[in-house]
Amino acid sequence: MLRQVKKFIILGVSAAILMGAQANAITPSPQMIEQFKALPKSEQERLARQYGVDPSMITGAGATATVVENPTVVTPRATKNDVVDQSESDQLNQATKSEAKVEAIEDKKENQLKRFGYDLFAGSPSTFAPVSDVPVPAEYMIGPGDSLNVQLFGKENNQYTLTVGRDGAIQFPNLGPIS
Structure with missing residues (x-):
């Protein structure tokens, strides 16, 4: 074995x-x-x-012979006459290209979809002053620096303007801090 x-x-x-x-x-x-x-x-x-x-x-039988050519790595240097002719033709080409670009951009703007809400911001504001009498939404949470107007009715009628502190508490007179 x-x-x-x-x-x-x-x-x-x-x-x-x-x-x-x-x-x-x-x-x-x-x-x-x-x-x-x-x-x-x-x-x-x-x-x-x-x-x-x-x-x-x-x-190589049955396969076609392919001719391999060396790629042109360096382009030949242009003479002075060629440079003058090229500069004139380049200026004409650039002028026609720029006109074509401007027309293409204008066509693109006309055919482009209008974005929603842009007309809301189309006008210029009359003043950059902040608006102070904007109503507060119902879900607004009071934070530090906000002020509260408190009116008391009863045996004594009082009115207080209290500011929320950095810790989120209000110093109410004769009662102390309220969170």
Whole structure:
């Protein structure tokens, strides 16, 4: 039993080594491709089947040849005559472009949706003085610095103007602080 396990382990390790060696593919160099093209057609097909490659990929048969051109990295320098001609044409182009831009902006403004509430702010205020007699909403909470007008009716009639302190309490005369 132990021998069978050893054989199985050795067989597994050797298979892993062999498979690992085959997995390392070599990319063909241009010289190798030229040698491949020099072989007879039957030999090319046999090698292609052996390595699982399509022979038309290597030989280029069936594929159209593409012409590769180097890109222009640096543009040639302009002469003085070219500069004068370009400056006049640039001025004409800029004038027509600016007119076209102005027309495009005006068309865009006409076709643009009018935003809601802009007409509320369209007029200019007559004064920047704060409004002091605005009614207070029902959900308003009294805070520090607010003042209260208190009127007492009964045996004595009194009127007090009390200010809320920083701690949120009101100092009521003859009663003390009220939160």
